[in-house]
Amino acid sequence: MEILLYLIVIFVVWAIVIFNLLVRDKNRVLTAWSDIDVQLRRRYDLIPKLVEAVKQYASYESATLEAVTEMRNTGEKVSAVSERGSLETQLGNNLQRLIALAEAYPDLKANQSFLDLQLNLTEVEKHIQYARRYYNGCVRNLNVRIESFPDMFIANLFKFQQAEFFEMSED
Numbered sequence: 001m002e003i004l005l006y007l008i009v010i011f012v013v014w015a016i017v018i019f020n021l022l023v024r025d026k027n028r029v030l031t032a033w034s035d036i037d038v039q040l041r042r043r044y045d046l047i048p049k050l051v052e053a054v055k056q057y058a059s060y061e062s063a064t065l066e067a068v069t070e071m072r073n074t075g076e077k078v079s080a081v082s083e084r085g086s087l088e089t090q091l092g093n094n095l096q097r098l099i100a101l102a103e104a105y106p107d108l109k110a111n112q113s114f115l116d117l118q119l120n121l122t123e124v125e126k127h128i129q130y131a132r133r134y135y136n137g138c139v140r141n142l143n144v145r146i147e148s149f150p151d152m153f154i155a156n157l158f159k160f161q162q163a164e165f166f167e168m169s170e171d
Helices: 001-055 063-078 079-102 106-110 112-147 151-157
Strands: none
Touching: 001 063, 001 079, 001 151, 063 079, 063 151, 079 112, 112 151
């Protein structure tokens, strides 16, 4: 009888430890996604300023400017991780095209506010990549724990869900 009591106590302690680890990993994923969201918002805040700076010099390049503005507006509305990754990749590519326009306009290339915006945008892009790597690492840890034996029993019992990776092309 005493052995059965010890086994029950050990099982309960094990279940509590596993549950707490799953909660910790889930909260790390949520926090990491919040960090990505902050960086994406910083990027979204820079885009209108960058578009305005380029517009002053390159008024006939409206297709690129409109595409960047439209993607920025769409990006703020999308919440699904997989859709957001695809959209952010496209937005990044269009931002690269926008920055490349500066090469054709020496006055714009020399404009200090444009250079500051370009530097800030480059910095934000680096932070997005760092945040994405951290987030994906947190997702990997949570997903492995949810799929691993014996943790999977507690994860299934408490309906822990696997998280999605945030995929962006690194062109």
